Amino acid sequence: ALPxxxxxxxxxLELIESIYKTKPQTALKVKNLISVTFNYAIEKKWFRxxxxxxxxxxxxxxxxxxxxxxxxxxxxxxxxxxxxxVNSDKEFHKALIYVLMVTGLRVGSAIKAKWSWLDGDVLKIxxxxxxxxxxxxxxxxxxxxxMLNDIQNKYNIDKNKYIFQSVTLNNSSISDNYVRLYMHxxxxxxxxxxxxxxxxxxxxxxxxxxxxxxxxxxxxxxxTSTDIRKVYMGKEDYLEDxxxxxxxxEDWCDKQ
Numbered sequence: 001a002l003p004x005x006x007x008x009x010x011x012x013l014e015l016i017e018s019i020y021k022t023k024p025q026t027a028l029k030v031k032n033l034i035s036v037t038f039n040y041a042i043e044k045k046w047f048r049x050x051x052x053x054x055x056x057x058x059x060x061x062x063x064x065x066x067x068x069x070x071x072x073x074x075x076x077x078x079x080x081x082x083x084x085x086v087n088s089d090k091e092f093h094k095a096l097i098y099v100l101m102v103t104g105l106r107v108g109s110a111i112k113a114k115w116s117w118l119d120g121d122v123l124k125i126x127x128x129x130x131x132x133x134x135x136x137x138x139x140x141x142x143x144x145x146x147m148l149n150d151i152q153n154k155y156n157i158d159k160n161k162y163i164f165q166s167v168t169l170n171n172s173s174i175s176d177n178y179v180r181l182y183m184h185x186x187x188x189x190x191x192x193x194x195x196x197x198x199x200x201x202x203x204x205x206x207x208x209x210x211x212x213x214x215x216x217x218x219x220x221x222x223x224t225s226t227d228i229r230k231v232y233m234g235k236e237d238y239l240e241d242x243x244x245x246x247x248x249x250e251d252w253c254d255k256q
Contacts, residue, residue: 004038004047009055016062024065031062072195073101075203077187079256084186091151092174093182096164098147100193102250103138104200104219106131107176107193115152116159121145121243138218139243141250204249214241 002011012034020027034053041047056062073081081097088094099110109129117123123138130136140148148163157165162173176193184190197219204215217238 004041005049007052009052012052013056013059013061016056020062024062027062028064031056071191072198073187073191075199075256078199078253081183081187082253082256088186090167090182092164092167093179095147095151096174096176096179097183097193099140099144101196101199102141102144102253103246104197105138106197109136109138111164111176112173113163114159115157115161115163118148118152118163122239137237137239139239139246141247143250143254200249203252204245207248207252209248210241210245214238215245218242218245 012031016027016031019030031053035051038047038051038053042051078101081101085094085098096111099105100107103110103123105125108131109125110123112129113123113125117125121140121142123140125136125138127133127135151157151163161171164174166172166174180191180193183193201215201219204210205212
């Protein structure tokens with residue numbers, strides 16, 4: 001409710017501290033959002049003061065917390081999970097778990113997927129759902145395409161509906177918390193959905209069949225790490241190579 005000129009670093013600190021007590025990571029995201037807002041106003045010449053968040057840099061009261069490594073599914077439990085997914089009657093829960101596991105997609109990029117994104121054997125994800133804000137074509141293994149087609153045919157779902165549909169809310173995607181809890185029920189242990197990316201990376205790297213840059217391109221959705229290479233690569237996205245990687249990984253999961 002305050003104009004930017006009346007918002008001091010003390011006011012911002014009071015707000016951030018109140019959140020930091022229970023959710024430090026969220027507090028720092030809020031601080032970043034405030035900073036982005038001030039920077040935009042400064043660049044537009046709507047505000048000629050100082051971004052107050054700059055005065056809070058290094059403040060020990062809201063220091064960045066140490067990252068804790070997320071627990072990922074161990075290789076020797078993949079077969080157990082695959083077997084339980086096959087026998088699961090929660091089709092949308094198991095479909096999301098399966099797609100995250102065999103593609104290495106981030107949860108935020110997959111969970112809002114709509115049937116209109118499915119084009120043959122790929123998911124065409126708009127940039128707004130990607131971390132780097134660039135559209136991404138994600139290949140699916142043969143088994144994954146079959147699973148999704150079976151779901152769509154069974155329920156005759158409209159193309160504008162979510163693939164991973166909430167079973168309680170109409171026209172809403174499933175909650176990742178519910179899916180995480182469901183996986184806990186299946187395995188009796190707490191694993192993070194994001195950890196499937198670590199599992200994917202470990203298993204595919206151990207195969208010694210694929211170049212690191214191409215594995216990384218599937219996981220990070222960035223096809224080269226340097227701007228110079230981007231210029232000379234043009235629109236190359238390693239799609240055919242990534243198809244082989246995803247299929248080889250899914251076949252490995254099946255064998256487990």
